[in-house]
Amino acid sequence: MEGIFGNLAIGFIEVFKLQAITIAGMTMTLPFNIIMCLIGVLLGTLIGVLPGIGPVATIAMLLPVTFNLAPIAALIMLAGIYYGAQYGGSTTAILVNLPGESSSVVTCLDGYQMARRGRAGPALATAAIGSFFAGCVATLVVAMFAPPLAEVALKFGPAEYFSLMVLGLVAAVVLAHGSLIKAIAMVILGLLLGLVGTDVNSGVLRFSFGISEMADGIGFVTVAMGMFGICEIIANLEQKEHREVFTSKVGSLMPSKEDFKRMVAPILRGTLLGSALGILPGGGALLASFGAYTLEKKVSRNSHEFGKGAIEGVAAPESANNAGAQTSFIPLLTLGIPSNAVMALMIGAMMIQGIAPGPQVMTERPQLFWGMIASMWVGNLMLVILNLPLIGMWIKLLTVPYRYLYPSILLFMAIGVFSISNQPFDCFLMACFGLLGYVCVKLGCEPAPLILGFILGPLMEENLRRAMLLSRGDPWVFISPSKPISMGFLLAAIVLLVIIALPALRKKREMVFVEEK
Amino acid sequence: MKIKSQQDWWAGWMFIGFGLFFIVAAIGTPEFIDKMVGTRLIPGYQMGSSVRMGPAYFPVVLGGMLACLGLLVLLDSIIEEGPKVAKFHFRPLLFIAVSSLAFAYLLKPLGLVLASIILVFISAYGGHEFKWKEVAIMSVVLVIFSVLVFVKGLSLPFPVCPGFIEICPIR
Amino acid sequence: MQRLLVLIVLAAAASLAAAQPGPQSWPTRPLKLVVPYAAGGPVDISARLLAAKLQESLGQPVVPENRPGAGGSIGVELAAKSPPDGYTLVMSAIATLAINPSLYASLPYDPLKDLRHVTLLVQVPNVLIVANELPAKNVKELVALAKARPGKLDFGSGSTGSTGHLAGEMFKMVTGTFMVHIPYKGSAPALADMMAGRVHLMFDNLASALPSIKADKVRALAVTTKARSGFLPEVPTLDEAGRQSEAGLRGFDMTTWWGVSVAAKTPQAVVERLSAAIVKAMDAPDFKDRLRSMGSEAPLIRTPDEFASFVSSELKIYTELVKRSGAKAD
Structure with missing residues (x-):
């Protein structure tokens, strides 16, 4: 324990270190690392707020700039962009129902509903507070348990990932609050859409119909912008005059005492779940926010409020995704394995600075390692300090008449989607998904389960086929006693399915009963 | 049935x-x-x-x-009894779709400035209220913002001016 | 309105006139460096490094533009079909120039006829790594093990048709062994499964495997280049292993490489100027260091003609290899 605090102290000293910097011929003594951290989180917040512009492209563009910096300063800044984008992403999700990152899809569900009821302030504050708390806890987890947790992560092979994905998909059904069958059907439709593109196992192009732009599949951002963003704009425009001003009553900025009481337990549970899932390099962090939302909806006393603006539905997923974002540094720092594209870029950044990522970083360059961890905590603190006062400004944005707001949102979405691969086709797809989303809404089918299916579909198929290849076609590999983790997930999936299906069935029987009478 | x-x-x-x-x-x-x-x-x-x-x-x-x-x-x-399908509104659907497509396919030939203005005008026309002056001011503000943030700040490789103009004040 | 029209016509005429530059004046406007992959990969990073360097020496902005899709074909096609004026460059790689032509049923460009290859930028060796649990301590033992347990060993790769996959197939072919190919999406998840012992061996490019090797999470048995790598001086080459025991491995030489190409009809003077600028960048110590830290040894091939003949010989090798491996896309 003492060692940990000693190490963290090394880190904090590194972060707050004063350095002599020469700018434009003038030499100044500045806490340079902290300034880089601030620049990182500011930039991250900006690109997080802008829909479609993700941290991957931004970090890639900034890489050449970081070469002239010391390694620690460069890494602190890049990491800041990553978690700053997480904060910024929730802002857009809550204010205008636009999930720029897969992790903020669930934040849309209740966050946006809160905003529509004039409670955008508390929703944003909850997101910031939850994220901050989760960030602090997860930073400690990284500092204390990184190496043993990395060993746990290695226990996850294709079979375990497949079972985890099954559990995740069952959980996806809970995201909808309407018909159960339709929710399941939407999940499957999402799974199918996720399969478009090059098949990992055989290299065959599937469902691309000769369109070379579709050879790499459909991007998440394209689908999310279409089904949430475009669809929402159309839905708002069809209501006559109703939404000229987004919301007339802005309400209080900060959460009430009651709100605070309600968010404590969800934040704790979300943090726990997010920290656990974040360490899995094969897509665990993707599930963090979804899992946390499902968990809350099932255990909360206010579960009937979910989907209509429950504060728990913002607190839990926001803490989970931030915790996951922090702990996803564990496989990177201890094994040298990146868990997502941003982490892969961090590896690139480290290597270009002449550092081989992996466990030896901790022993060979303790200042760098612990400095980075300390900077995560400092960065989270900065973000919460930065974001709480910003809430007032964001809320003012909501009082802008909708006829000004929507062309701007549309323009930013179009720019963001276009920038993914610099071709018009993605915008065309976005419009198609907008149409699909609009039809779905009219038919009483909710888009959130589809999006989760879309994210998990390729991962699920990949792992299923890989597990079957590795086991030479033995279907028992998922439930054999030698794979307790996989078996556990599948059992949990069955239990969850029963829990979900029972009330729905009961309700139906009652309704049939009533009709017969 | x-x-x-x-x-x-x-x-x-x-x-x-x-x-x-x-x-x-x-x-x-x-x-x-x-x-x-x-x-x-x-x-x-x-x-x-x-x-x-x-x-x-x-x-x-x-x-x-x-x-x-x-x-x-x-x-x-x-x-089982269930709700009717609510009315489809084709006007916003059409204008939103067309404006984003127009932007996408005109961005490379016409540059960010013109493409953004076109998007703003078409999409605004799909709304309830359309005032020339307001939309014009809005598009100017948005164009300045986009050029500064996306092209200057985030250095996205978008042309700013139309391809046929040799000298562009902003690169 | 009419005045505007006149202006537009004038401007268009002016731009047409300006679009025919003499090679002496090249470049007079910003250059575009097409990266046919999504932002963030090694090719993208090196392209951004190069762009910054070229900007200094050419005096015009060089803007990297990511055009991912279809295994890189979309971006390369874009460059191949752009006007041959030297303003559209593309990061062309082993995948798009040597492997994809036989992997895909139809490719929208001909890697030799539609492109002029300017300079080879990066050459990264592949390295044969095995899981720590595997008893084999060298190539000879590995081959013996694979022969004793036919069809029981699994080899991972970053994707179907990647150099890692094809190197594995080549290895199987020349040693007469049978192992099962397990494709992954990128080499990181494959490395994770190797560390856990679920996959037994893999040919990975040195840059991505190096951290795990240095951390003793996996064991390097051999590198796939003719000469040993400066990063792993104690690891023998497959060619050396071939000299000692497995004769089939002699001359085994497979690297991952990428460079810069332009449209085929680009004027010779422009190509030479561009090549000189790239070589100058590659000789700059800081740039060299950056590329080295990505696992790349400085390529010996430098001139456009050398690069072109290198591409055509690689194309021949991989066409044969892809055919024998049975890999297919599309």
Whole structure:
């Protein structure tokens, strides 16, 4: 324990270190690392707020700039962009129902509903507070348990990932609050859409119909912008005059005492779940926010409020995704394995600075390692300090008449989607998904389960086929006693399915009963 | 037979349609259709075995499940009362779609400035109220913001001015 | 309105006139460096490094533009079909120039006829790594093990048709062994499964495997280049292993490489100027260091003609290899 605090102290000293910097011929003594951290989180917040512009492209563009910096300063800044984008992403999700990152899809569900009821302030504050708390806890987890947790992560092979994905998909059904069958059907439709593109196992192009732009599949951002963003704009425009001003009553900025009481337990549970899932390099962090939302909806006393603006539905997923974002540094720092594209870029950044990522970083360059961890905590603190006062400004944005707001949102979405691969086709797809989303809404089918299916579909198929290849076609590999983790997930999936299906069935029987009478 | 839930009725057909579509696209068109047309319409992919699953395996299973669920929703629609399908509003749909497409396909030839202005004007026209002056001011503000943030700040490789103008004040 | 029209016509005429530059004046406007992959990969990073350097020496902005899709084909096609004026460059790689032509049923460009290859930028060796649990301590033992347990060993790769996959197939072919190919999406998840012992061996490019090797999470048995790598001086080459025991491995030489190409009809003077600028960048110590830290040894091939003949010989090798491996896309 003492060692940990000693190490963290090394880190904090590194972060707050004063350095002599020469700018434009003038030499100044500045806490340079902290300034880089601030620049990182500011930039991250900006690109997080802008829909479609993700941290991957931004970090890639900034890489050449970081070469002239010391390694620690460069890494602190890049990491800041990553978690700053997480904060910024929730802002857009809550204010205008636009999930720029897969992790903020669930934040849309209740966050946006809160905003529509004039409670955008508390929703944003909850997101910031939850994220901050989760960030602090997860930073400690990284500092204390990184190496043993990395060993746990290695226990996850294709079979375990497949079972985890099954559990995740069952959980996806809970995201909808309407018909159960339709929710399941939407999940499957999402799974199918996720399969478009090059098949990992055989290299065959599937469902691309000769369109070379579709050879790499459909991007998440394209689908999310279409089904949430475009669809929402159309839905708002069809209501006559109703939404000229987004919301007339802005309400209080900060959460009430009651709100605070309600968010404590969800934040704790979300943090726990997010920290656990974040360490899995094969897509665990993707599930963090979804899992946390499902968990809350099932255990909360206010579960009937979910989907209509429950504060728990913002607190839990926001803490989970931030915790996951922090702990996803564990496989990177201890094994040298990146868990997502941003982490892969961090590896690139480290290597270009002449550092081989992996466990030896901790022993060979303790200042760098612990400095980075300390900077995560400092960065989270900065973000919460930065974001709480910003809430007032964001809320003012909501009082802008909708006829000004929507062309701007549309323009930013179009720019963001276009920038993914610099071709018009993605915008065309976005419009198609907008149409699909609009039809779905009219038919009483909710888009959130589809999006989760879309994210998990390729991962699920990949792992299923890989597990079957590795086991030479033995279907028992998922439930054999030698794979307790996989078996556990599948059992949990069955239990969850029963829990979900029972009330729905009961309700139906009652309704049939009533009709017969 | 009476349709009790219009929403479910159409949703059911949508799911069945998607399910069958993916199955056909995965295993190819049935033989009798090919014979009727004279050529292989959609070649399809290999099914493979459960050890070495082919590219068609997973989509066919999922497509089948989706079609079955669609059928269930369809059945539900004639058993259980449900809501009607709300009216489709084609005006916003059309204008939003056209404006984003226009932007996408004009960005490279015309540059960010003109493409943004076009997007703002078309999309604003799809709303309830359209005032020339307001929209013009709005597009100027948005253009300045976009050029500063996206081209200058984030250095996205977008042309700012139309391709046929040799000298562009902003690069 | 009419005046505007006149202006536009004038401007268009002016731009047409300006679009025919003499090679002496090249470049007079910003250059575009097409990266046919998504932002963030090694090719993208090196492209951004190069762009910054070229900007200094050419005096015009060089803007990297990501055009991912279809295994890189979309971006390369874009460059191949752009006007041959030297303003559209593309990061062309082993995948798009040597492997994809036989992997895909149809490719929208001909890697030799539609492109002029300017300079080879990066050459990264592949390295044969095995899981720590595997008893084999060298190539000879590995081959013996694979022969004793035919079809029981699994080899991972970053994707179907990647150099890692094809190197594995080549290895199987020349040693007469049978192992099962397990494709992954990128080499990181494959490395994770190797560390856990679920996959037994893999040919990975040195840059991505190096951290795990240095951390003793996996064991390097050999590098796939003719000469040993400066990063792993104690690891023998497959060619050396071939000299000692497995004769089939002699001359085994497979690297991952990428460079810069332009449209085929680009004037010779422009190509030479561009090549000189790239070589100058590659000789700059800081740039060299950056590329080295990505696992790349400085390529010996430098001139456009050398690069072109290198591409055509690689194309021949991989066409054969892809055919024998049975890998196919599309």
